[in-house]
Amino acid sequence: MTKPVNGFSKLNKEEKINWLAKNYLNNNDAAISVLKQYWNEDQELQKLHDEFIENTVSNFYLPLGLAPNFLINGKYHVLPMAIEESSVVAAASKAAKFWGERGGFKATVLNTKKIGQVHFLFQGDPSKLDVFVTNIKPKLKEAVKPITRNMEKRGGGILDISLINKTDKLENYYQLFVNFDTRDSMGANFINSCLEKFAEVLQEEANKNEDFTKEEKDLKVIMSILSNYVPECTVKAEVSCPVDKLSEDPNMSGKEFAEKFIQAVRIAEIEPYRAVTHNKGVMNGIDAVVLATGNDFRAVEAGVHAYASRNGDYTSLTHAKIEDGIFKFWMEIPLALGTVGGLTSLHPLVKLALDILQRPTANELMEITAVAGLAQNFAALRSLITTGIQQGHMKMHLMNILNQNKATEIEKEEMVEYFTHHTITHSSVIEQLEKMRS
Amino acid sequence: MTKPVNGFSKLNKEEKINWLAKNYLNNNDAAISVLKQYWNEDQELQKLHDEFIENTVSNFYLPLGLAPNFLINGKYHVLPMAIEESSVVAAASKAAKFWGERGGFKATVLNTKKIGQVHFLFQGDPSKLDVFVTNIKPKLKEAVKPITRNMEKRGGGILDISLINKTDKLENYYQLFVNFDTRDSMGANFINSCLEKFAEVLQEEANKNEDFTKEEKDLKVIMSILSNYVPECTVKAEVSCPVDKLSEDPNMSGKEFAEKFIQAVRIAEIEPYRAVTHNKGVMNGIDAVVLATGNDFRAVEAGVHAYASRNGDYTSLTHAKIEDGIFKFWMEIPLALGTVGGLTSLHPLVKLALDILQRPTANELMEITAVAGLAQNFAALRSLITTGIQQGHMKMHLMNILNQNKATEIEKEEMVEYFTHHTITHSSVIEQLEKMRS
Numbered sequence: 001m002t003k004p005v006n007g008f009s010k011l012n013k014e015e016k017i018n019w020l021a022k023n024y025l026n027n028n029d030a031a032i033s034v035l036k037q038y039w040n041e042d043q044e045l046q047k048l049h050d051e052f053i054e055n056t057v058s059n060f061y062l063p064l065g066l067a068p069n070f071l072i073n074g075k076y077h078v079l080p081m082a083i084e085e086s087s088v089v090a091a092a093s094k095a096a097k098f099w100g101e102r103g104g105f106k107a108t109v110l111n112t113k114k115i116g117q118v119h120f121l122f123q124g125d126p127s128k129l130d131v132f133v134t135n136i137k138p139k140l141k142e143a144v145k146p147i148t149r150n151m152e153k154r155g156g157g158i159l160d161i162s163l164i165n166k167t168d169k170l171e172n173y174y175q176l177f178v179n180f181d182t183r184d185s186m187g188a189n190f191i192n193s194c195l196e197k198f199a200e201v202l203q204e205e206a207n208k209n210e211d212f213t214k215e216e217k218d219l220k221v222i223m224s225i226l227s228n229y230v231p232e233c234t235v236k237a238e239v240s241c242p243v244d245k246l247s248e249d250p251n252m253s254g255k256e257f258a259e260k261f262i263q264a265v266r267i268a269e270i271e272p273y274r275a276v277t278h279n280k281g282v283m284n285g286i287d288a289v290v291l292a293t294g295n296d297f298r299a300v301e302a303g304v305h306a307y308a309s310r311n312g313d314y315t316s317l318t319h320a321k322i323e324d325g326i327f328k329f330w331m332e333i334p335l336a337l338g339t340v341g342g343l344t345s346l347h348p349l350v351k352l353a354l355d356i357l358q359r360p361t362a363n364e365l366m367e368i369t370a371v372a373g374l375a376q377n378f379a380a381l382r383s384l385i386t387t388g389i390q391q392g393h394m395k396m397h398l399m400n401i402l403n404q405n406k407a408t409e410i411e412k413e414e415m416v417e418y419f420t421h422h423t424i425t426h427s428s429v430i431e432q433l434e435k436m437r438s
Numbered sequence: 439m440t441k442p443v444n445g446f447s448k449l450n451k452e453e454k455i456n457w458l459a460k461n462y463l464n465n466n467d468a469a470i471s472v473l474k475q476y477w478n479e480d481q482e483l484q485k486l487h488d489e490f491i492e493n494t495v496s497n498f499y500l501p502l503g504l505a506p507n508f509l510i511n512g513k514y515h516v517l518p519m520a521i522e523e524s525s526v527v528a529a530a531s532k533a534a535k536f537w538g539e540r541g542g543f544k545a546t547v548l549n550t551k552k553i554g555q556v557h558f559l560f561q562g563d564p565s566k567l568d569v570f571v572t573n574i575k576p577k578l579k580e581a582v583k584p585i586t587r588n589m590e591k592r593g594g595g596i597l598d599i600s601l602i603n604k605t606d607k608l609e610n611y612y613q614l615f616v617n618f619d620t621r622d623s624m625g626a627n628f629i630n631s632c633l634e635k636f637a638e639v640l641q642e643e644a645n646k647n648e649d650f651t652k653e654e655k656d657l658k659v660i661m662s663i664l665s666n667y668v669p670e671c672t673v674k675a676e677v678s679c680p681v682d683k684l685s686e687d688p689n690m691s692g693k694e695f696a697e698k699f700i701q702a703v704r705i706a707e708i709e710p711y712r713a714v715t716h717n718k719g720v721m722n723g724i725d726a727v728v729l730a731t732g733n734d735f736r737a738v739e740a741g742v743h744a745y746a747s748r749n750g751d752y753t754s755l756t757h758a759k760i761e762d763g764i765f766k767f768w769m770e771i772p773l774a775l776g777t778v779g780g781l782t783s784l785h786p787l788v789k790l791a792l793d794i795l796q797r798p799t800a801n802e803l804m805e806i807t808a809v810a811g812l813a814q815n816f817a818a819l820r821s822l823i824t825t826g827i828q829q830g831h832m833k834m835h836l837m838n839i840l841n842q843n844k845a846t847e848i849e850k851e852e853m854v855e856y857f858t859h860h861t862i863t864h865s866s867v868i869e870q871l872e873k874m875r876s
Binding site for chain 2: 003004005008009016020023024025031034035037038040041042045048049050051052053054055056057058059060061062063064065066067068069071076078081082083084085086087088089090093097100101115117119121146147149150166169170173175189192193196199222223224225226227228229260263264266267270271272273274275276277279280283284287291292294296297298299301302303305306308309310312313314341343345346347348349351352355356358381384385388389390394397399400403404423425426427428
């Protein structure tokens with residue numbers, strides 16, 4: 001394929017697929033039917049999904065699993081989790097059961113401020129800019145009334161607008177730094193619409209302002225956009241129990257378990273190479289719930305990892321200690337989630353996921369999601385410091401290789417039995433399967 | 439629901455759904471049918487997807503879209519992108535077209551080292567430990583032969599093993615720090631299997647080592663696991679063109695565009711609140727390709743964001759400058775991806791996505807994926823510094839609200855026309871729709 005295509009987005013789905021098959025798949029009918037076998041029989045439903053994004057040709061399946069037995073703030077939940085990685089849902093379920101028998105998870109929203117910025121250049125007297133911004137605040141707020149009206153009815157809106165001088169970092173660079181309360185919506189559209197209006201008014205008013213010199217009037221907006229860094233939209237999730245209730249392994253005392261566990265967390269606190277993978281495990285739990293509830297995992301990921309690096313070194317999100325014979329394990333993370341707006345009422349499985357979670361408020365969803373992350377990290381660390389993670393992983397790996405090679409149920413049983421006592425590698429499994437079949 | 443459930447994982451899918459319906463959905467038949475309407479008619483195919491994870495009850499649809507016209511290293515590609523967010527695929531396609539007409543994207547893999555660590559505690563003489571580790575290296579390598587044999591045939595394997603002393607950060611804490619070459623596989627299973635074997639040998643050999651004191655013999659492994667932080671598995675993606683070829687807007691010269699664009703990038707370089715969202719945009723492109731090709735986006739996200747914070751401040755992944763009249767825009771990021779193993783040969787749509795990409799090696803996929811990220815960032819910045827992002831977003835938002843309210847095609851046309859001249863908010867759309875219908 002050496003030529004660009006024109007007007008691709010104007011083709012209908014069938015035409016797009018034909019173009020793809022012709023130019024990239026040697027007109028292979030089997031390839032076309034792979035795409036089509038994932039279409040939903042219900043054409044109206046399929047159309048709905050097609051319109052979520054552009055140039056849609058099929059539905060990419062992520063398995064939707066259930067992790068039951070999450071006792072959170074005294075109430076049992078079953079967590080809908082959309083994720084392609086094996087072991088995650090099983091690990092979440094096990095951690096849930098474990099902590100359910102030890103008082104459950106506690107989760108608390110600490111604050112819920114969302115942030116947006118108008119980034120602009122101003123060449124002139126900073127104190128005059130300061131006066132100017134203070135003076136136009138009523139006009140800024142007035143200008144966004146059509147946008148904020150409904151949000152205010154729901155108890156949210158603009159919290160405050162400040163001018164930030166960043167000229168020490170970049171010549172002439174200032175921000176309007178705006179805090180928002182977006183209630184149960186994630187708020188991206190709301191915030192961006194407000195900011196773009198602010199930017200308009202800011203430039204207009206600067207231009208009209210008679211106290212400004214010619215250069216000052218020429219205030220120049222670079223861009224206006226929300227921030228996915230939300231260190232004041234945070235939630236805490238925690239578990240605790242007496243140290244001697246911690247171990248389920250007869251070969252390891254609760255104290256030994258607690259100490260090894262705390263060492264593993266300490267390592268993630270001081271060693272970035274480990275912290276990244278440690279936090280990746282936290283995000284396995286978080287993203288699975290974020291996806292199932294129609295939220296934006298890229299936004300959450302970016303905000304959480306930046307938070308993990310906020311003190312200059314990339315470090316663990318979770319922490320653990322023993323205090324007066326009590327083992328405590330906890331995490332504080334930023335999470336900007338919504339339970340209204342966006343996909344939440346459009347994607348039927350997202351709607352259902354929120355029903356399964358008993359229609360949570362955004363704050364409740366923050367709590368549930370943070371717990372999923374903490375549970376995942378607990379399960380991962382528990383495996384790592386006891387059996388190692390490969391035991392469980394490799395069992396899943398074995399099943400995947402067997403499925404890939406279309407093993408029968410009987411073959412699967414025999415292979416599982418065999419590999420209870422032998423090392424699983426891709427080649428050893430293939431070898432053994434061939435031996436069995438020959 | 440106030441009681442935990444036992445043996446949930448042992449229930450079959452139908453039973454799991456019945457339990458869910460009874461305990462969390464008031465036995466609502468409509469809810470059950472939402473789950474079932476997403477099952478594939480082909481039972482064998484459905485079974486395959488059910489087995490990817492645990493407790494699977496349905497398929498979560500992510501739209502799979504195509505972004506054509508990606509000219510990368512002289513070859514045209516169409517990118518399969520799995521993502522729920524509107525505008526991402528359209529933006530990628532536009533950026534591809536734009537740069538395709540200006541020489542295309544260049545991408546280069548800089549290095550491909552993967553990393554794993556055995557984390558352990560050793561109480562004793564560091565110089566004796568040093569000698570010990572050097573001495574047992576042949577035994578370590580010998581012990582993993584059954585695991586590395588096949589990887590070595592493919593040209594990969596263990597690159598080096600070093601002892602790292604971290605006792606300045608944490609008492610008695612050391613690492614075996616191991617570099618791997620995993621060729622076209624992401625390598626997580628391979629690396630973890632090697633590390634767990636190393637850990638075993640390390641403890642056994644320490645225990646047997648006659649030069650060690652009793653304390654020294656009691657070397658204690660805390661955990662063994664790969665790192666998702668891969669600053670030596672990186673790829674560079676770049677574009678460039680003469681400044682005067684940059685603008686497609688008659689009201690903005692190429693020079694003005696370039697300068698404003700570079701300002702926007704500079705802001706993301708010095709301001710973490712902006713950098714997080716800037717990089718989130720990069721990841722919109724990257725994750726969509728990562729998902730479609732069956733890779734693990736949590737691993738990629740964690741590694742990339744940690745990399746963005748590696749110098750102590752969280753900063754922009756992309757950079758831009760003008761040099762001798764040429765505008766240059768580029769990014770270097772860590773990306774550990776695989777094109778064999780994992781889901782790549784199991785998930786039919788992942789297989790197809792790799793076919794669409796002409797069966798790339800892992801290195802080629804790193805290049806393509808990095809380009810998707812750079813393109814996405816370019817498109818986002820271009821919108822931000824010209825029209826603002828809300829114009830496009832709000833049009834999609836409008837369509838979503840209309841779909842949600844089951845607007846007819848005629849209603850949609852009229853509404854789109856109306857909102858070309860009016861501000862789109864959720865309430866204004868509903869109001870206008872009601873007006874039209876009354």
